[in-house]
Amino acid sequence: MTEHTDNRGQLILAGAVVFSLVLIGIVVVFSTTLFTANMASSSANAGVSDAGALESDVEQTIHEYADRVNDDEEYEEYDVDGFADDIEDEYPELLAERYAESGPTIVDIVDVNVETGSEGEEIESVTVDLVYETRSTTVDREIELEDLNE
Template sequence: MVSERRERAQVILIGAIALAFIILGIVVVFNGVLYTETLSSGSASQSASNADVVEHEVEQSIGCLLTKVDESGGLVDNAEDNITVFRDAYRNSKLESTTAAVNITSINVTVGGGTTQATVTITYDSAELSYERNQTIEAGCP
């Protein structure tokens, strides 16, 4: 009789340990699913902030280019050529560092009233966000 009770206790102990491992496995899998869902839903807000950064970088860079053209007494054609060179370099750097494509088109530089302005069209394309925006940028470098 005594040996039967010990065998039952050992079976119950093994069952309890197996049940604990099953519950632990379910918790780990559930936690992994929640973590993956959080990561996948977070990219939309990241894409929007990347678009804001792109606009800010383009605005500052073109503003500085226009300031340098003003200081050197350059012509409007030189400013447009410099912005075209910047566009190509910026597009290539963004393609290498992110999954977004950025293009700057419709470059029109005007000089008048003591200020130089450039009107450009910024196109931003990524998996989560796509837009096109016309922007007027004045000469000025922070």
């Protein structure tokens, strides 16, 4: 008697293993390419969206601070004379600390112009020059807040 062995099953199994390894390799290369392209485009967009959030934060904070300065009865410790100095000297440090947590950023308030009423006791409008800088973008904005004494 002759023994007849059929190696067809082993050949099919080996072919399936090779095919699956090739398929996994293609998937890994494709997903790596997509991930790299996505990360490259998201960093540029993130800087712009962070700048928009920063501008909104600065507007809201300055508006609230001006409201406190203008409300003499409840907040006597705030005065019109120290308003511009506080915004220009102390507030940029707080902004830098807050936005440094999200990545390498530079935030600075370059200039603050305050217009007061005729008696000089209430703040009417504020103009702030703001610089926000990341690795990929630099945003220079001028924020104007008007009618703060109403």
